[in-house]
Structure formats: structure tokens, C-alpha cells
Amino acid sequence: MPIFYHPSYSALDLPENHRFPIQKYALIYDFITTELAEEFDFITPSKATLEKIASVHDANYVSQFVNGTLDSKAIRKIGFPWSPTLVERTLYSIGASIQGAETALATKIACQISGGYHHSYPSFGSGFCIFNDLVIAARHLIDTSQCEKVVILDLDVHQGDGSAVCAEKFDDIVTISIHCQQNFPAKKQHSDYDFSLDKNTNSQEYLNALQQCFISILIEQPDIILYNAGADIFRQDELGYFDVCLTGVKERDSAVINFCHQQDIPLFTVSGGGYQRDIMSLVSVHNQLYLSMTNG
Ligand SMILES: [Zn+2]
Numbered sequence: 001m002p003i004f005y006h007p008s009y010s011a012l013d014l015p016e017n018h019r020f021p022i023q024k025y026a027l028i029y030d031f032i033t034t035e036l037a038e039e040f041d042f043i044t045p046s047k048a049t050l051e052k053i054a055s056v057h058d059a060n061y062v063s064q065f066v067n068g069t070l071d072s073k074a075i076r077k078i079g080f081p082w083s084p085t086l087v088e089r090t091l092y093s094i095g096a097s098i099q100g101a102e103t104a105l106a107t108k109i110a111c112q113i114s115g116g117y118h119h120s121y122p123s124f125g126s127g128f129c130i131f132n133d134l135v136i137a138a139r140h141l142i143d144t145s146q147c148e149k150v151v152i153l154d155l156d157v158h159q160g161d162g163s164a165v166c167a168e169k170f171d172d173i174v175t176i177s178i179h180c181q182q183n184f185p186a187k188k189q190h191s192d193y194d195f196s197l198d199k200n201t202n203s204q205e206y207l208n209a210l211q212q213c214f215i216s217i218l219i220e221q222p223d224i225i226l227y228n229a230g231a232d233i234f235r236q237d238e239l240g241y242f243d244v245c246l247t248g249v250k251e252r253d254s255a256v257i258n259f260c261h262q263q264d265i266p267l268f269t270v271s272g273g274g275y276q277r278d279i280m281s282l283v284s285v286h287n288q289l290y291l292s293m294t295n296g
Pocket residue numbers: 156157158230232272273274
């Protein structure tokens with residue numbers, strides 16, 4: 001199975017006690033190369049071009065971020081201190097989602113270890129998200145005539161608000177989000193399909209909502225699904241308020257993979273959010289996706 005990874009994912013120097021668990025990407029990589037090495041073929045992505053990014057984002061925003069001239073308010077909204085390393089990491093992450101999605105069209109399934117920057121809007125970033133990788137990847141596939149319709153399936157606990165706005169003017173990109181109503185972002189946007197669940201939603205209630213999602217996907221008949229497998233639906237995530245157990249996370253990921261397989265829809269996955277301070281516990285939640293991929 002093709003998997004995209006770049007060492008820059010975890011190479012960011014963040015202030016001590018920064019809320020973002022930046023080490024998680026390298027630890028997921030370590031797990032896969034140690035435990036599942038025979039199942040995955042690692043591919044090093046190249047950087048996304050600024051032109052590709054500007055297919056979704058305001059060109060001024062793109063150049064100001066890359067050149068380090070965004071004002072301090074815009075940087076604060078993103079949540080990472082600006083550095084040339086942050087730019088590198090961002091361009092490799094977006095590149096991996098573009099190339100990974102393209103690969104999935106050929107191989108039916110592919111993944112990348114970062115990605116899922118769904119709080120990124122056309123002209124600003126927020127919530128640790130700078131450029132909206134999955135909308136950019138969707139645009140790339142459609143604009144290069146590789147496919148006609150893309151579903152972005154966002155199962156991170158937070159609403160894909162930025163994705164909803166980035167994709168709202170594109171009829172060929174369908175956004176679907178299952179999220180916690182009483183969570184960030186305070187102001188929700190309109191995805192094409194929103195499944196807004198309450199705090200303390202348990203595994204069974206969550207998986208029932210996922211079945212409803214699948215009905216929406218069958219109506220839409222996409223050529224590919226780009227899947228944000230956020231690990232923050234897990235009950236111990238400090239930034240998620242669901243009560244989904246570890247088995248529930250695995251069942252979610254397996255259900256998506258099996259659905260795509262049965263419907264013969266190519267699937268591209270990204271790791272998405274996940275914020276537990278206990279980083280090994282966090283990585284074990286993200287790893288459910290990669291375990292699900294290898295168990296079929
Ligand atoms: Zn999230």
C-alpha cells in the first residue's frame with residue numbers, strides 16, 4: 001500500500017508546552033516501519049507548488065505565508081509560530097495529499113501520515129491549519145481531468161469548516177462532516193452534508209451516524225473519497241468531547257475502508273487531528289487507521 005511521509009512533518013521546533021503534539025507523525029512512521037513494514041511502500045512527497053495551492057487559496061495569502069509577511073494576528077489564528085521550517089513542512093504535507101490522492105486513483109487505496117487541514121479558509125488559516133490539503137488535492141484531480149467528482153469525508157471530531165467554505169463554490173467537490181456540535185469551531189459552516197452530534201456521543205451512536213454518511217455518498221457517486229481520519233473522536237482526547245472507545249475508532253476506520261472496497265470507490269486517507277497529551281496513547285489511536293488498512 002502506498003504511504004506518503006516526509007521527515008519535516010515532525011521537525012518543527014515549537015515552544016515548550018505548545019498544544020500541538022508535533023512528534024506524533026514521526027511516532028506513527030516508527031510504528032508502521034516497525035510493525036507493518038511489509039504492508040506499506042513509503043513514498044517521499046515533493047513540495048506542492050504555490051500555483052496549485054492558489055487554485056483554492058487567495059494568492060496574496062499564499063505568498064504572505066510563504067514569505068513570512070503575514071501579520072501577527074493571522075499567525076496567532078493559525079497557532080504555530082512562523083518559521084522557514086513551517087513553510088517546508090506545509091508544502092511537503094500539501095504535496096503529499098496531492099500526490100497521494102492521485103496515487104489512490106490508480107491503486108484504489110493510498111494514505112499519507114500528515115494532512116487533514118480542514119480549518120484552513122481561502123484567505124486565512126486557523127486551528128493549526130494553513131492550507132486546505134484535501135480541497136487542493138480534489139481540485140488537482142478534477143482540474144487535470146483525472147476524475148469528475150470528489151467526496152471529502154471528514155470524520156475528525158471538529159467540523160470541517162474551512163473545507164466547507166473552500167469547496168462551496170465547487171459543485172464537483174462534496175463535503176461531508178461528522179462532528180461534535182459543542183466543540184471548536186464555535187461558528188459552524190455549511191458542509192454539503194453535516195452530521196452534528198452532541199457531546200458524549202458513544203461508539204454505537206457514532207457508527208450509526210456513519211451509516212447515514214454512507215447513504216449520502218451513495219447518492220453522490222464520487223470517483224474518489226478523501227478521508228480525514230481524525231483521532232480526536234477518541235474518548236480520552238482532551239480536545240474532543242465524544243465517548244468513542246478505541247474499538248469504536250477501529251470500527252469507524254474499517255467501515256470506511258470496507259465501504260469503499262465494496263463500492264469500488266478509490267480511497268485516500270490522512271491522519272487528521274488528535275491532541276492527547278499522552279502521546280503514545282494518541283499514536284495508538286491514529287494507528288487504528290493503518291491497522292484497519294492491513295486487516296482489510
Ligand atoms: Zn480535530
